[in-house]
Amino acid sequence: xxxxxxxxxxxxxLGLIFAVVALGFTLILGVMQVINFTHGILFALGxxxxxxxxxxxxxxxxxxxxxxxxxxxxxxxxxxxxHRTYGGNPLFGLLLTFGLAMALEEVIxxxxxxxxxxxxxPRFAAGSLDLGFMIYSKYRLLLAALAILIILLVWLFLExxxxxxxxxxxxxxxxxxxxxxxxxxxMRTFVFAIGSVLAGVAxxxxxxxxxxxxxxxxxxxxxxxxxxxxxxxxSFWGSVLAGLIVGVSTSVSVxxxxxxxxxxxxxxxxxxxxxxxxxxxxxxxxxxx
Amino acid sequence: MEKKGSTRISRRTFVxxxxxxxxxxxSGAPPVIRRALAADPIYIGVVSPASGNYADHGMMERLGMQxxxxxxxxxxxxxxxxKLVVEDDETDPQVAARKARRLVEVEKIKYxxxxxxxxxxxxxxxxxxxxxALYIASNQNSDTLTAQYARRCVFMVPPDMAMxxxxxxxxxxEKVGKRWYFFTHDYEWGWSGTKWARIILQKAxxxxxxESKIPLNTRDFSAFxxxxxxxxxxxxxxxxxxxxxxxxxxxxxxxxxxxxxxxxMTLINLEDLWAVGPGKMEGIYWMExxxxxEAPGVKEFVARYKKRWPGAPIPVPTANTxxxxxxxxxxxRAVDRAGKDDVTAVIKALEGHTVRDSLKHDPIFIREWDxxxxxxSYVVRSKKPDQMKDRAxxxxxxxxxxxxxxxxxxxxxxxxxxxxxxx
Numbered sequence: 001x002x003x004x005x006x007x008x009x010x011x012x013x014l015g016l017i018f019a020v021v022a023l024g025f026t027l028i029l030g031v032m033q034v035i036n037f038t039h040g041i042l043f044a045l046g047x048x049x050x051x052x053x054x055x056x057x058x059x060x061x062x063x064x065x066x067x068x069x070x071x072x073x074x075x076x077x078x079x080x081x082x083h084r085t086y087g088g089n090p091l092f093g094l095l096l097t098f099g100l101a102m103a104l105e106e107v108i109x110x111x112x113x114x115x116x117x118x119x120x121x122p123r124f125a126a127g128s129l130d131l132g133f134m135i136y137s138k139y140r141l142l143l144a145a146l147a148i149l150i151i152l153l154v155w156l157f158l159e160x161x162x163x164x165x166x167x168x169x170x171x172x173x174x175x176x177x178x179x180x181x182x183x184x185x186x187m188r189t190f191v192f193a194i195g196s197v198l199a200g201v202a203x204x205x206x207x208x209x210x211x212x213x214x215x216x217x218x219x220x221x222x223x224x225x226x227x228x229x230x231x232x233x234x235s236f237w238g239s240v241l242a243g244l245i246v247g248v249s250t251s252v253s254v255x256x257x258x259x260x261x262x263x264x265x266x267x268x269x270x271x272x273x274x275x276x277x278x279x280x281x282x283x284x285x286x287x288x289x
Numbered sequence: 290m291e292k293k294g295s296t297r298i299s300r301r302t303f304v305x306x307x308x309x310x311x312x313x314x315x316s317g318a319p320p321v322i323r324r325a326l327a328a329d330p331i332y333i334g335v336v337s338p339a340s341g342n343y344a345d346h347g348m349m350e351r352l353g354m355q356x357x358x359x360x361x362x363x364x365x366x367x368x369x370x371x372k373l374v375v376e377d378d379e380t381d382p383q384v385a386a387r388k389a390r391r392l393v394e395v396e397k398i399k400y401x402x403x404x405x406x407x408x409x410x411x412x413x414x415x416x417x418x419x420x421x422a423l424y425i426a427s428n429q430n431s432d433t434l435t436a437q438y439a440r441r442c443v444f445m446v447p448p449d450m451a452m453x454x455x456x457x458x459x460x461x462x463e464k465v466g467k468r469w470y471f472f473t474h475d476y477e478w479g480w481s482g483t484k485w486a487r488i489i490l491q492k493a494x495x496x497x498x499x500e501s502k503i504p505l506n507t508r509d510f511s512a513f514x515x516x517x518x519x520x521x522x523x524x525x526x527x528x529x530x531x532x533x534x535x536x537x538x539x540x541x542x543x544x545x546x547x548x549x550x551x552x553x554m555t556l557i558n559l560e561d562l563w564a565v566g567p568g569k570m571e572g573i574y575w576m577e578x579x580x581x582x583e584a585p586g587v588k589e590f591v592a593r594y595k596k597r598w599p600g601a602p603i604p605v606p607t608a609n610t611x612x613x614x615x616x617x618x619x620x621x622r623a624v625d626r627a628g629k630d631d632v633t634a635v636i637k638a639l640e641g642h643t644v645r646d647s648l649k650h651d652p653i654f655i656r657e658w659d660x661x662x663x664x665x666s667y668v669v670r671s672k673k674p675d676q677m678k679d680r681a682x683x684x685x686x687x688x689x690x691x692x693x694x695x696x697x698x699x700x701x702x703x704x705x706x707x708x709x710x711x712x
Contacts, residue, residue, distance in 0.1 A: 010515055128543075
């Protein structure tokens, strides 16, 4: 039982990281109807910016500055390129962001090189902690706390601020929002930048446990996509719930049958979609066009 | 002389244009076309990972291959220049087989080299055998390539996992307790490492506490580490490689695994240590080669590498670099010895040959009956950061064994390579 509890807790922590990665993805997909394949590379950029900054400014300042810088990259991407696909077939956005992701991965190789690097966890969170029923990584506990904080902040922003209300309104009826005098193009740019910041912050906090290398963006994209589809496109709590399901199932499956740990999220997604084609908490989305 | 306003091309302009065209073709056209135009180079098809789990290893082996090819730049081989044609195998056996087939079938290349993943090496080896090409597996370590997958057209440069564990065994059994838990990368090479570790443990009367088979491309190892911890082993014996190993090492440090058990890597590469950085590794490892060993020619080789690749991501050559270098060099020397550009003749020139300048403590002997390069390998202990003289100085060599003392005998591995190509 103690062993099961430790696997369960580890899964919850893992799920919280996945949920943060997926939040930005689902926000952009739900609000802007863009299947943003650059999300993984924005995650990678967050990790790389943090890797470069931490030596100079430390963990906490890098945790703030690196995602903001990723937000600027996201803002530029949207303003310069991605906005041209609005109103067209969603596949245009998908193909464009897919190409951009590949190009940006090469940029990462050019700037930081092909080899991987280790990113140090903050000194106070290095090593492990005895929780009584298990010994666990201090950094992962910190990471879980940060993930919960980020999830709550994003929720408060979307639910309790006027900007959040406009974003949600824009997602359900863009024309009406424009008719009411709101600047929809600016709102879309803002949402893309916020989604990028979320990808960046996930990259920063995940870097010390997964290390940085040019391919980490591609590696995280598929789990993020699975979580968003499983949770339901555009559903905030759906993504959090799906992230936890993926994390817990991956962790607990190792206890019983390790070889299936990497396919279990896909099995669960398939099973859920058979009965709920829009995912656990999803509504009609761009994928149904 | 051209008439003013005429569109006719003068003889001189034509000759210049044709020369430029031929020059362009020479650099950019496929080998099959270039062969018809130029001084008929000896082409070597390099099937090596530039992406996927072993991209870092592939990059380092290609640097060594290039160094070897450049040694023949002036004199050539059989009076002909040498050219490497590189393809990314993406660390994927199906992709590798497709690209190898294209090199052999379309480009008409007779010699192939490369392959870090053992699954890739097996698939390229099968292509080579089918089409009568010669394949040098430069960096895969599974013992199966010279056993059930042994073929007349395939040679294996690095020491295999049987040699790895036999080199490590005396040191491990003396320094570490006998309750072992295994982490196995879930493919050909991983199985091979755990199999030989288990044989050693069994012979020593130790306790096998179980095994976690780790899927390729796993990024988060926390659950596996919890499972291993529950078994309370004296040693966690790990056969995991590439990017996955770097992530695993990172997380073992994070979980403090090295404080509770001795970490034993049945094989580690400098690329993985470099990715993780100093201070996060503690344990006993097997390495095929290390740039600090005191063997003849090593200092000069390291100096040459540094001079040739001043901006390389890793500032010293790794075992992958050495194996890539030796593979290309010995292949070209064999073509020279054979006196003709013919696969069967080159296979015969390699079989039973001894290489004195191996850059290890013993010469290489290329066995004719299983095509194994037999040479030394090394057991190392990790250094603490304050013991390292530079960022690449991760390890201290604690033991080495000559290849002939650890390699499987013919009785242990009775293989039949079959007929020579075309016979």
